[in-house]
Amino acid sequence: MGLITDLKDSIRRVTDGLFSATEPKRIGIYGPPNAGKTTLANRIARDWTGDAVGPESRIPHETRRARRKENVEIERNGRTVTIDIVDTPGVTTKVDYTEFLEHDMEKDDAVRRSREATEGVAEAMHWLREDVDGVIYVLDSTKDPISQVNTMLIGIIESQDLPVLIFANKTDLDDSNVQRIVNAYPQHQVVPLSALEGDNMDEVYGKIAEYFA
């Protein structure tokens, strides 16, 4: 009995090794709405594959479906990591269609957008529980990082023992405050960047290669 169990364990270790060497890790890009997740996903995808992931917008909830860009091969400091980037809708606990009316949207469009947004958030939560191997958590460094959504999501990610990098985005803006994010989440690696301007992307790719290899 013990011999069979040992044999099964050995086979599993070998097959696990084979899969981990060939199958790309699915890295979810999470964060609150308008943190710059799609801008980052597009920056990474364009830098390494030449294609974009999806449209960017200043209107919240532009991304209302999780989008996956497969087989993005990132090479840094002698390390190569192949990942699938999963750009997810911004997570929130509330969606009010009247907020979209402020962006010159008709009521029918605003209601439709809010309905799609709620579906997208539910989908993002499902991906987080079931389908990602690691997380890039994107925060707008001009905003207070200790929001309830951030606290809850980082707690959920920690509880699943997923590797996580926190990206302090929008460092090109005058009121960016990266230290506030470092102080809020001292247990995690925080990397400053501007996905829009492409600032500090060398360190970004170095950390991705290091954390998700």
Add this chain to the structure above:
Amino acid sequence: MPEATPTDGPEPGDDGVQIDLVSGERMDGLTSMEKIRLILDGVRDGNIVILEQGLSPDEESKLIEVTMTEISPDEFNGIEIETYPQSGSSDGGFLGKLMGRSSGGSKKLTVIGPANRIETLHKDETLISALVSRR
């Protein structure tokens, strides 16, 4: 005798705010979905629900997911939820995990209300200050 539910008893007046303080002991006997139902049923009635011991990270994840499926224009905009932020390293440590204590802020007092009626004014590691509007 049927067990009392948080919404039993006299109805609050039109300008009143009902607050349900739910003990950890009461929540311990419920499944994850029963907890989420208890919270959302109360919040959708316009109540403020205060949990003595909060939810686990997995339950918080499901609460967000179920809340999203129930949002309806002009009827229910979702929830406002507040717990104290974690201080310092929050992974609970090796012993915490070994003892089954999950990380991520469970066992912390949690305030949940309808998004259109509760607004957080201030939050730090020791204080949550919220403004609750009337109906």
